[in-house]
Amino acid sequence: MTDTTNNPALEKVLARADANLEGSLDRFYELLRIKSISTDPAYRDDCRKAAEWLTAQLETMGFEASVRPTGGQPMVVAHDTSPEGTHVLFYGHYDVQPVDPISEWNSDPFEPKLVPAENGDTHIVARGASDDKGQLLTFIEACRAWKEANGSLPLPVSILLEGEEEAGSRNLGPFLDATEHELKADVVLVCDTDMWDENTPAITSMMRGLCGVEVEIEAASRDLHSGVYGGAARNPLQVLTTILAELRDANGRILIDGFYDGVKELPTQITDLWARLPFDEDAFLNKVGLSVPAGEKGRSVLEQIWARPTMEINGLIGGYTGEGFKTVIPAKASAKISFRLVGDQDPARIFDAFQSHVEARLPADCTAKFTVHSSSRATNVSMDNPYIGPALKALSEEWRTEAAIAGGGGSIPVINEFKKRLGMDALLVGFARFDNRVHSPNEKYDLSSYKLGIRSWIRILSALATR
Amino acid sequence: MTDTTNNPALEKVLARADANLEGSLDRFYELLRIKSISTDPAYRDDCRKAAEWLTAQLETMGFEASVRPTGGQPMVVAHDTSPEGTHVLFYGHYDVQPVDPISEWNSDPFEPKLVPAENGDTHIVARGASDDKGQLLTFIEACRAWKEANGSLPLPVSILLEGEEEAGSRNLGPFLDATEHELKADVVLVCDTDMWDENTPAITSMMRGLCGVEVEIEAASRDLHSGVYGGAARNPLQVLTTILAELRDANGRILIDGFYDGVKELPTQITDLWARLPFDEDAFLNKVGLSVPAGEKGRSVLEQIWARPTMEINGLIGGYTGEGFKTVIPAKASAKISFRLVGDQDPARIFDAFQSHVEARLPADCTAKFTVHSSSRATNVSMDNPYIGPALKALSEEWRTEAAIAGGGGSIPVINEFKKRLGMDALLVGFARFDNRVHSPNEKYDLSSYKLGIRSWIRILSALATR
Numbered sequence: 001m002t003d004t005t006n007n008p009a010l011e012k013v014l015a016r017a018d019a020n021l022e023g024s025l026d027r028f029y030e031l032l033r034i035k036s037i038s039t040d041p042a043y044r045d046d047c048r049k050a051a052e053w054l055t056a057q058l059e060t061m062g063f064e065a066s067v068r069p070t071g072g073q074p075m076v077v078a079h080d081t082s083p084e085g086t087h088v089l090f091y092g093h094y095d096v097q098p099v100d101p102i103s104e105w106n107s108d109p110f111e112p113k114l115v116p117a118e119n120g121d122t123h124i125v126a127r128g129a130s131d132d133k134g135q136l137l138t139f140i141e142a143c144r145a146w147k148e149a150n151g152s153l154p155l156p157v158s159i160l161l162e163g164e165e166e167a168g169s170r171n172l173g174p175f176l177d178a179t180e181h182e183l184k185a186d187v188v189l190v191c192d193t194d195m196w197d198e199n200t201p202a203i204t205s206m207m208r209g210l211c212g213v214e215v216e217i218e219a220a221s222r223d224l225h226s227g228v229y230g231g232a233a234r235n236p237l238q239v240l241t242t243i244l245a246e247l248r249d250a251n252g253r254i255l256i257d258g259f260y261d262g263v264k265e266l267p268t269q270i271t272d273l274w275a276r277l278p279f280d281e282d283a284f285l286n287k288v289g290l291s292v293p294a295g296e297k298g299r300s301v302l303e304q305i306w307a308r309p310t311m312e313i314n315g316l317i318g319g320y321t322g323e324g325f326k327t328v329i330p331a332k333a334s335a336k337i338s339f340r341l342v343g344d345q346d347p348a349r350i351f352d353a354f355q356s357h358v359e360a361r362l363p364a365d366c367t368a369k370f371t372v373h374s375s376s377r378a379t380n381v382s383m384d385n386p387y388i389g390p391a392l393k394a395l396s397e398e399w400r401t402e403a404a405i406a407g408g409g410g411s412i413p414v415i416n417e418f419k420k421r422l423g424m425d426a427l428l429v430g431f432a433r434f435d436n437r438v439h440s441p442n443e444k445y446d447l448s449s450y451k452l453g454i455r456s457w458i459r460i461l462s463a464l465a466t467r
Numbered sequence: 468m469t470d471t472t473n474n475p476a477l478e479k480v481l482a483r484a485d486a487n488l489e490g491s492l493d494r495f496y497e498l499l500r501i502k503s504i505s506t507d508p509a510y511r512d513d514c515r516k517a518a519e520w521l522t523a524q525l526e527t528m529g530f531e532a533s534v535r536p537t538g539g540q541p542m543v544v545a546h547d548t549s550p551e552g553t554h555v556l557f558y559g560h561y562d563v564q565p566v567d568p569i570s571e572w573n574s575d576p577f578e579p580k581l582v583p584a585e586n587g588d589t590h591i592v593a594r595g596a597s598d599d600k601g602q603l604l605t606f607i608e609a610c611r612a613w614k615e616a617n618g619s620l621p622l623p624v625s626i627l628l629e630g631e632e633e634a635g636s637r638n639l640g641p642f643l644d645a646t647e648h649e650l651k652a653d654v655v656l657v658c659d660t661d662m663w664d665e666n667t668p669a670i671t672s673m674m675r676g677l678c679g680v681e682v683e684i685e686a687a688s689r690d691l692h693s694g695v696y697g698g699a700a701r702n703p704l705q706v707l708t709t710i711l712a713e714l715r716d717a718n719g720r721i722l723i724d725g726f727y728d729g730v731k732e733l734p735t736q737i738t739d740l741w742a743r744l745p746f747d748e749d750a751f752l753n754k755v756g757l758s759v760p761a762g763e764k765g766r767s768v769l770e771q772i773w774a775r776p777t778m779e780i781n782g783l784i785g786g787y788t789g790e791g792f793k794t795v796i797p798a799k800a801s802a803k804i805s806f807r808l809v810g811d812q813d814p815a816r817i818f819d820a821f822q823s824h825v826e827a828r829l830p831a832d833c834t835a836k837f838t839v840h841s842s843s844r845a846t847n848v849s850m851d852n853p854y855i856g857p858a859l860k861a862l863s864e865e866w867r868t869e870a871a872i873a874g875g876g877g878s879i880p881v882i883n884e885f886k887k888r889l890g891m892d893a894l895l896v897g898f899a900r901f902d903n904r905v906h907s908p909n910e911k912y913d914l915s916s917y918k919l920g921i922r923s924w925i926r927i928l929s930a931l932a933t934r
Binding site: 039040097098100101104167168194208210212214219220221222223224225226227228229230231232233234235237238240241242244245246248284285288289290291292293294295296301304305308310312313314315316317318319320321322323324325326327328329330333334336338340363364365373374408434437438439440441442 | 506507564565567568571634635661675677679681686687688689690691692693694695696697698699700701702704705707708709711712713715751752755756757758759760761762763768771772775777779780781782783784785786787788789790791792793794795796797800801803805807830831832840841875901904905906907908909
C-alpha cells in the first residue's frame, strides 16, 4: 500500500469530497426522484427531465454541457478539456428499469429511503440507486471535488450520459458515429459494475454478451373452452413449455445446435486468479435464499455466472392468469428468453439457431413469431490496457486492500460500441454490491459505495493524470 | 316422425311462443346487459340484480318466486306446482365468465349485438348469450307460452337458478340440503349443453369431471438480475416448464401415477352409436383454425373430447411479461392446470397424485404451493332414465330429425349434487353449438337456438306430462 499523505494536492481533493458529502447526497436523492424509466413511453418527459437535471449540474461545475436529442431518449454530453494529458470519456446512463412488481417494494421506488444495514452501513433504497444513478454520480462528484479543491480537473474529461441503456441502447451507435470528433478520447471509463465484495474493489475484465428474444406460439384461431375442445385441440402453453423444457439437459447444457461455437475454456491465469479470490459460493447463494448452484454441472459458481453462456426464461405468459380459474385453452402463449454469451459467440447466429430449434419442434397447426430485443457480443478487456495498472493501484490505496480483477455476468453492450466505432479501450470500475437488487424491487446502493466511490474516482483521475 | 297437428293444445302453445318471440328477445337482451360475473367481487351487485330481474319475471308469469341469500351469490327459487303429474325441477345459472381479454371482443360484451351468420341464421353476441342466459331463458319462455296459451303449465314445475356455476358452485350443496323439502322433484332438467350439430338436437348422457389446480413454484427470496445470477441461480420458470412438459408423453398420455385408475373403455353400444353419428372431425377442428387432433394417439376426436381424461395448462405466468424486455430471474412462477375426468376417476386422488408428482421433481431450493380451484367427478346419466325416451321423441319432432345421445367434454358438477343430495336423475338438453365461443371473446347464441329451444321445451313438457 502506498502512503497517500505525501500527495497534499490529492489529500485536499479527498477532504473536499468528504466535506461535500451531505450536499452530494441531496443531489443524489434529487436525481433518484426523477422517474426516468426508458422502456415505457409514459415516462418520456421524466427521462428528459433527468437529462436536463444532469446537464444543469455539469454546467454549474463549469463543464460545457448540453442535452442532445436522438430518435429516442436524449443524451447528455459534457466537456472540460482545458487540462493537458490523458483524455478520458466517462460513460453512464441515467435511465432505470421499470418498477414492477410494485407490490413487492417496501417503500416508494422514487422516494429514496435510508435503511440502516446490519454491517453498520446505510442502504439508499430507490429504483436506479445502484443502476446507474448512484454509480454515475460517484464520478461526477469526484470531478466536482477536484474542481472545487484545485480549481481544475487533473486531466481532460468528457462525459456521455445515455438514457436508453435499459432499453437496448438503440441510438448509441449512430450517436457515436455522428459525434466521433468530440467524443473520441484515450480511454472510456464506465461505472456500472460490482465490487468484488463489500471490502474489495474490482476492475471488471470480461462481461457476457446478450441475445434477448421473444417467441409467441399460436395454435387455434381463438381461445377455446377446454370442456368442449380439451383433449383434441392443440394447446400453445403445452407446446411452449415442452419446447422450452427441451432447450437444456439435466446437466444445464444448452441443446441448441452450434450454441457453444466460439465458447473457449478460460486461460489458467484467470482460473488461478479466480481460485485465489475470497469468493464464498454458499454465501453468494444463501443471500438470496438459495443453496445449490443451478447451472452447468462441473463448473464453479464464478464460471457459471461469468465465463459460461446461459439460457434463462425471463418471462412467460399465456391463458388465464387472474384470480380464480378459467378453463381456457389459449390461442397463444409467449416467452421472453435471454442467452448470456461469452468469448466469440455471435448473437445473430444464436438467434437463428434458436429460431430453427423452435420451428423444427413445432407440432401441426402451430406457428411461431420471433422478436429480437437485445443482441450484443461478450466484452473482453485486454489485460494489456495501460490504464488498468494505475487504476488498480488507486483503488487498492483507497480501500486499503488489494483490488481484484473480476469477471461480470451481466452485459454492458455499449463497451463494444466504443471499441468498434471509436477504437477506445474501456476501464470498468464500479462500486455496486452483489446484493444491490438491481432490476428488482427494493434496489439499493450502500452509503459507503457512494462515499468511497467518489474518493476512488478522485484517486483514479490523479493516477491516470500522472502515470 | 309424429305429426303434431293432431295435438291442438300443443299447437296453440307453440303458436303463442312464436308470437311472443319479439318480446322474449327483448327480455333476453335485458338479462344480457346485466354484468353478472360471479368470480369477481366487483360485480356482486350485478349478480344480485340478475337474480332480482329473474325473480320479477317469474312472478309476473305467476310463479311463486324469491331471491334466496347464500354465503356467496344468491339463488333464485320459483314454483308453480298447481298441476298434477311428473314434478320437474329446472336448473340453470345466471352468472357468466369474466370477459378478458377484452381487446379481442368485436363489441361490448354486455351490449348484445346481432350479427348475420353465413348460414342465414343470426348470432346474438354477448357474454353469457349461450352460457347460460340464453339457454335458461328457453325454458322460462316455454313456461310463459304454456301459461299464456293454456292458462296453466302441463305439469308441476320448480325452478332453481344459481349465481355461482362459473365460480365452483360452492354454496349449491348446502343449499340443496337446506331446501330438500321444496326442491325434491321427479327429475332435474338442465339446459347447459350443446346440440349435436346445427340441425340435430341432442340429449347428453355423459359429462367429464374436473380437477382444477394451481401450482406456484418459488426459488430465490426475490427476483434476481440474470446478468448477476444467471447460470447459478435456480429459475422457477425453468423448473415449472420442465415439470409441466414431463406430465404428458409424446402420445398424449398423462404420466401421473395412478391417473388412469377408474377410467373404463366405452361399451361398444356407445362407440357404435358415436361411429354412426354425422360427426366431421376435420370440420370440427377447421372451424377454430386447427387440422390435427392433439390428444391421445389412437383415439377418435369424439373419444378425446368426451370419453378420455385430459390435462390442460389453462394459464401460466412468471417473470416480466410487459412490453420490451427485462432480464430478470423471477422468484416465482405459477400455472393453472385442469384435468378433465371420466368414469370413476376421483378428483381428490388426482390432486394428491399431481401434488406428489410435482414435489418429487422439485429441484433443490424450490418450494411449491398448491390450490384446488375445482373438484368434481364425471357425470354419467343412466340410459334407463325413463324421461330420456319422451324427451328424445319431442326433440325429434321439433327439429324434424332423429335426436342424438351425445357425450359432453365439459363439466356440470351440479348434476352430481342433485343425484347425491336429492336422489334425482337429470335430463341434459341444450341448444348451444360447438362454435358458440363460451368462455371466450365474442360468445354468441344462435337466434334459431333460442327460438327452437323454446319450442323444444314446450314439446318436452308436453311429452313428460303425457308419458
